[in-house]
Amino acid sequence: xxxxxxxxxxxxxxxxxxxxxxxxxxxxxxxxxxxxxxxxxxxxxxxxxxxxxxxxxxxxxxxxxxxxxxxxxxxxxxxxxxxxxxxxxxxxxxxxxxxxxxxxxxxxxxxxxxxxxxxxxxxxxxxxxxxxxxxxxxxxxxxxxxxxxxxxxxxxxxx
Numbered sequence: 186x187x188x189x190x191x192x193x194x195x196x197x198x199x200x201x202x203x204x205x206x207x208x209x210x211x212x213x214x215x216x217x218x219x220x221x222x223x224x225x226x227x228x229x230x231x232x233x234x235x236x237x238x239x240x241x242x243x244x245x246x247x248x249x250x251x252x253x254x255x256x257x258x259x260x261x262x263x264x265x266x267x268x269x270x271x272x273x274x275x276x277x278x279x280x281x282x283x284x285x286x287x288x289x290x291x292x293x294x295x296x297x298x299x300x301x302x303x304x305x306x307x308x309x310x311x312x313x314x315x316x317x318x319x320x321x322x323x324x325x326x327x328x329x330x331x332x333x334x335x336x337x338x339x340x341x342x343x344x
Contacts, residue, residue, distance in 0.1 A: 215250070217242070218254055221236065221247075221250055221251070222284050224236060225275070230273045230274070232265060232271050233247065260275060261275050262274055262275075
């Protein structure tokens with residue numbers, strides 16, 4: 186049996202399992218497209234530039250995602266009445282219905298997941314997570330900021 190004393194390995198394994206679980210969102214949408222639709226359902230008519238800021242991505246990358254979503258009939262773009270150079274983005278009825286259904290599937294899964302532990306076990310788990318979080322925060326404060334992030338391609342850069 187694998188050594189159970191390495192806490193970091195256990196946490197990383199759980200994190201990988203959470204990422205690999207079957208997703209509630211449509212399989213024909215990328216993760217980025219799903220994030221766009223999530224924001225659009227909350228904030229219909231957001232300007233393209235504001236959406237790029239919210240997503241923390243380059244406008245050119247957002248344009249590619251929006252083009253695909255528009256081709257699939259999931260969004261529509263309209264010129265901004267106050268600024269004819271800008272566009273406002275709206276989700277289609279089809280996209281809103283699909284997102285609502287996916288949101289409910291995700292909520293159902295989260296309920297099942299939360300119920301895998303008893304109330305007492307969840308309280309213990311939360312307390313342990315808080316203790317680990319406090320340790321990690323203290324470690325971060327003790328280290329000077331650096332530009333590299335141990336090989337992760339996503340830390341510290343825009344997509």
